Amino acid sequence: ADFLAPRLRRVRPSPTAAISDQVRSLSAAGMDVINLGEGELDFDTPAHIRQAGIDAIVQGDTKYTAVAGTAALKQAIITKFNRENQIGYRADEVIAGSGAKxxxxNALLATVSSGDEVIIxxxxxxxxxxxVALAEGEPVIVPCHEKHGWKLQPEDLAAAITPKTRWxxxxxxxxxxxxxxxxGELHALAAVLLDHPHVLVMADDIYEQICFVPGIFATLANVEPRLKxxxxxxxxxxxxxxxxxxxxxxxGGPAWLISAMQILQSQSTSNPSSISQAATVAALEQGSDFITGWIEILQRRRTMIMNCANAISGLSADTPPGAFYVFANCQGMLGKTTASGDILRTDEDFAAYLLKSAHVATLQGSAFGAPGYLRIAYAIDDSRLQEACERITRACAELR
Ligand code: PLP
Structure with missing residues (x-):
């Protein structure tokens, strides 16, 4: 008997979680795998934040909290949005949850139903x-291109919007x-969105702090207050x-939406961990001086990967201005033959080859809707990253 609900058939397991599981089991079996597949910094959580978590435990801050977060956390979130993004939200316009994810x-589940389209x-x-699929909506994938710096063009956004577009x-x-x-680029997208009042916009700013071009980060609700x-x-x-x-x-968002997300949360996870909430108050309130040092380290690592990728014939990449990934074009690798006689037909074959012969885990671009590319996460320590570069270079040199 099939006990699974039909909605589950529309969903694939997360490929990023899958690669991490694969790396863990290969490592457990004794293989020395270098993981450039994971979307996670290798830095410790700063000490003052960890201490705030410890303090919360010691003080007995270990009970259920308000569904949308403690009053202290909500205030810290409001202050953050005000100070860093110049967006004014009230207490009923913010919510904390168990990860941005x-x-x-919750936002999608609360608003998307059968036949609704979400532009991605x-x-x-x-x-x-x-x-989107779990919410029974239709993902509408709009390709962006390397030549446009991978950014959505206003005319492509306009062409993708239909009366069924929700987000x-x-x-x-x-x-x-x-x-x-x-x-400026957000302004141009906002000009299109102003003409379509039935469309909501999700601004996923989770990598806000990981930006290598000072002052470039912007967010839509600030850039175009009429869309707020x-x-x-x-x-x-x-x-x-x-x-x-x-x-x-x-x-942060309109009160009706935050309240809908809160209802879902109240019937599922109740509230994010009380300990994590206390630690996050410390994170948001006590500044992030450490980020300058982190950015320097990440920049050095980014250069290592960029130099490595661009020195290999068949691989190329432009310098990414943010996050901690290099998205390398690997189309020149496709069609090549491995030492054991296998032909690399897809980016997935190439990533699998790097794992098998170089013991370096990466992720194929097709997992992100862009076949012919490879995502290389470089948030690991310099010596391991150097070793990974050498291994990749060697494995690629063996291809014919
Ligand atoms: N959004 C993007 C683009 C991400 O890459 C991630 C994590 O990988 C998330 C959201 C989820 O972040 P969180 O750990 O807060 O759930």
Whole structure:
């Protein structure tokens, strides 16, 4: 008997979670795998934030909280949006959840129903299309191109909007390409969106702090205040504060939407961990001086990967302005033959080859809706990254 609900058939398991599982089991079996597949910084959560979590435990801050987050956390979120993004949200316009992922999921589940379309520019974060599918909506994938810096063009957005469009999802800095939309580019998209009052916009700003071009980051609700009532601004501490395991994200948006997300949360997870909430108050309130040092380190690593990729015939990449991924064109690798006689036909074959013969895990672009590319995450320590570069170079040199 098939006990699974039909809705589950529309969903694929997360390919990023799959590669991490694969790396864990290969490592457990004794293989020395270097993981450039994971979307996670290797830095420790800063000490003052960890201490705030410890303090919360010691003080008995270990009970259920208000569904949308404690009053202290909500205030910290409001202050963050005000100070860093110049967006004014009231307390009923913000919510904390168990990761940005849960908030995005709840927002889609609360608003998308059968036949509704959600515009997702590709390359995209792997979870968007499947979340839309779970909500019984239709993901409408709009390809973006390397020659446009991987950014959605206003005319392509306009052409994709139909009367059934519910959402457009914007993600900047972008996973997997590292693309960052500047204020001018958001203005141009906003001009299109102003003509379509039935469309909501998700601004997934989770990589806000991981930006290598000072001052370039911008977010839609700030750039075009007339859209604010239709924008959900999603953020969190996973990437900028290296707090992926704490599972704490937050969002600001119109009160009706926040309240709908809150209902879903109240009937599923109840509230994000009280301990993580306390730690996040410390993260948001005590500044992030450490980020300058992190950016320097990441920039050095980015250069290592860029030099490696561009020195290999058949691979090429442009310097990404944000996030911690290089999205390399590997079309020149396709059709090549391995030492054991296998032909690499797809980006997936190429990624599998690197794992098998170089013991380096990466992710094929097709997982992100962009076949012919390879996402290389470089948030691991310099010596391991150097070793990974050498292994990739050697494995590629063996191809004919
Ligand atoms: N959005 C994007 C684009 C991401 O890459 C990720 C994590 O990989 C998330 C959201 C989810 O972040 P969180 O850890 O806060 O759930």
């Amino acid at each position: 849960q908030l995005i999921f 520019p590709a390359p995209y974060w792997v979870s968007y299309p499947d979340m 457009v999802i914007l993600n900047s800095p972008n996973n997997p390409t590292g693309a960052v939309y500047c204020a 009532e239709r924008v959900l601004t999603v953020n969190g501490v996973s990437k900028g504060y290296s707090m992926t395991g704490w599972r704490l994200g937050y969002a």
